[in-house]
Amino acid sequence: MELQQMRYVVAVAETNSFTRAAERCLVVQSALSHQIARLERELGARLFERTSRRVRLTPAGEAFLPAARQCLDAADRAAAEVAAAVGEVRGRLAVGLIPTVAAVDIPEALRVFRERYPHVRINLRVGASEDLTEQVRQGVDDVAFLGLPTTARPEGVAVRELARDRLVAVVAPGHPLAAEPTVTLRRLSREVFVDFPAGTAGRVQSDQAFAAAGLSRDVAFEVTTADYVTRLVGPGLAVSMLPSTYVPQLTGVVTIEVTDAPNRIEYVIWRRSGHTPAAAAFLDILGVTSGE
Known part of the structure; x- marks a missing residue:
């Protein structure tokens, strides 16, 4: 063999x-x-x-x-x-990340890492938080960046909280809500939504918020990337909610503060044991000690 x-x-x-x-x-x-x-x-x-x-x-x-x-x-x-x-630091560095990661400038961190350790092969994997957590547990990924509702925390991995954020509403420029400074979940519940697939961490935080308020909503569109959320919101097909620290990079949509918006927490996670020299070096660039 x-x-x-x-x-x-x-x-x-x-x-x-x-x-x-x-x-x-x-x-x-x-x-x-x-x-x-x-x-x-x-x-x-x-x-x-x-x-x-x-x-x-x-x-x-x-x-x-x-x-x-x-x-x-x-x-x-x-x-x-x-x-x-x-x-020398060689080998492979496998990094997983959610599409809306905002607490860390991933390209800049990788630029610094690449300058210091040019012999390391870097693999990037974009996915859902729950999938990335499992991939780190299994050793498929070395490090991953997640976004989870406040009711959840990564299990079976080493973890560091990076930032907390609130979701904001995202609507088309011509939407009736576009001129409003704020909006409530109750008002949003009357709209058609585009959101991430049911059961994923990106969806759960919104579902929990509406359920806690005793509200239901129509999620007519499910997509796997934040980029496609805005491609449906822009033409007025639906509205959505995304992290406030992520939306400044979006174009062609209007963001509105949600007075009773749900929160999310961004984490960086890595394997508890057996991490590679490349993973330890990358965590060091992030200001994280791999032994935490």
Whole structure:
């Protein structure tokens, strides 16, 4: 069993495609398929179900994948630790973030990090807070930036609170509310909303606020990125609520203070143990001690 075979399995599992996995691994598809087939013969079990329409993990593949990731992570960490022992920071830095992160200037932090540690490969993953928390717990991501309602806190990871913020209403320039200095949740509840998918942290903070006020609302549109929220708000299809520290970068919409708005907390999280030298160096740039 070889590390490269494990890399191929992980790539296929994450892309659900032998073709895309080969492109990611910079290898021809036939070579990737051959190595996975060779590994399957060695293990005595098929790792993937292959049809003309899709590729998915078998039960054996589901069992193999976490261990394969751990092996690859251990190998990368071993190489990074050797480099750190001779005064170099190398390896990979995987950073997850929500689309509306505002407490930290991520591009600037990465610019500083890149200048200091040019040999580190950086992967950025944008996602929902609950997914990013799980990815840090599993070691897929090293560090992640989250936004959660005040009723929630990341579990199973090291955590530092970065900032607290209130949501504001976002409406089209021609909307009847656009000229108002403030608005209430009750008034907003009469509008059609665009929001994040039900159950996600970005949605829960608003749902809880309306429920606590004894109000219901019509969320006619669900999107996964804040950018697309504004693309629906701008033409007047819906209204929304977004963090006040995020909205200054938006164009083509009007923001209004909500008198009884919900709050959210931004966090940075990282693995409690086994963090890489690259992760420790990035946290240091953020002013966070990885041993906290």
